[in-house]
Amino acid sequence: MTSSAALSHNKTTSPWIMLMALTTAFGLSQSFRTIAAIMAPPLQKEFGLSAQALGLFAGSFHFAFGALQLFMGIGIDLYGVRRTVLTAFPLAMVGALVAAMSHSFLPLVLGQVLIGIGCAPAFLVCTVFIARQFAGERFASVSGTALGIGSAGLLLTGTPLAWLIEQQSWRAGFLALGAMSALAWLAIFFLVHEPKAPTSPDGAPPLPRLSVLAALRSYGELFRLPHTIGIVALASVTYASFLSLRGLWLGPLLIERHGLSLVQSGNVALALSVVGMFGAPLFGRIDPGPAKRRRWIIGFTLLTAAIFAAMAFNLGVTFDVCASVLVGVVSGYIVLEYPDVKAAYPASMTGRAMAVFTMAMFLGVAVMQWLTGLVASAAAARGIDTFLAVLMTISMMLLLGAAAFKWLPQPPTPNATGPAPR
8 A cells, every 4th residue: 555545544544443543552551561460470580589679670661651751742742643652652662672682680671661661652642632533521431441442451461471471481471562562553553644733522723833842841830730739649649559469569469478370360460451441441431520520539549548458468369369350440440530630621731731640640650669669678678478568558658649639729610710721
């Protein structure tokens, strides 16, 4: 197919098909960010990693991913969804190759950092695309659907990755994900096109294009709004709690605490991932609206904190397996944070707000994984149950996030008087 023919074909592609193509990159980013839960035992064996080093390995992806969100947001505003993701995503393939070829800890972490940079725009492009191509009242439901479909990437790092590692090696896992990333890049290249003048389906006019420096300065406006801190505080712990369990501690918990095999723990990870695929679409469809949404978010955050606290006390393998799966279902409420952010800022700030929110989410994952690795090492040195310390730390961080979201300044109500921030 010639380039002109491809462009002509792309112009007729439906928004849903383009969104599904973009979601393939998001799905692979989900796979990359959760490999540590399955790769932890073989990596610890080959490199002699401590719990603290394992936390650094897992967290390095999210440090890179989160730190680049503001720049990816600028890239989307200046160059568009398609060009941004096509430019960045090849770094994920390079990072997978670097990690697969690593023979020491430093290049392994370097590979994770490159993968994190490559995956940085993966979900942000989906949320911006949804905001531009779908009606505002459908934002929560369509975002939930995209999250659910993208969560299929978690299935790969359950039983399939565990089987591949047992049959081949952890290096084969990185190579397989790198190859699938190349296929996702091709799908986006051929199926996604950039509208000439992206506008909201709600009729909002296109925003003027800013320079890079002006766009960076504009993020300061968000942090001058008092309600931003509470939103960021909660965002930094909700998804982080799910990813710290599913992406780092689930494998060690089941293998070291309960004696399960790598494939058995992979089966649990697979079950958690399957139910997680339905959680986000479910909560997206039952979104209670702005009047009750914040109460729901706080309530489900407290419920998740209670589940982690109960898991800390080793109530048996059956309880830990069921509680882990329950976390996968309940964590679907995180999708409600997206319409909450969208409603908390004027339309002119939506893109920047989403970038800051996404940055907070993934820097939060990095901090929680690093911190729980530090806690695990300190607990082991003092003869304290490692998983008691780790799970209680996650529970406490969720409680602090919920408290900040509840008690720090709230967004203005829709009928508030006074000029909206520009």
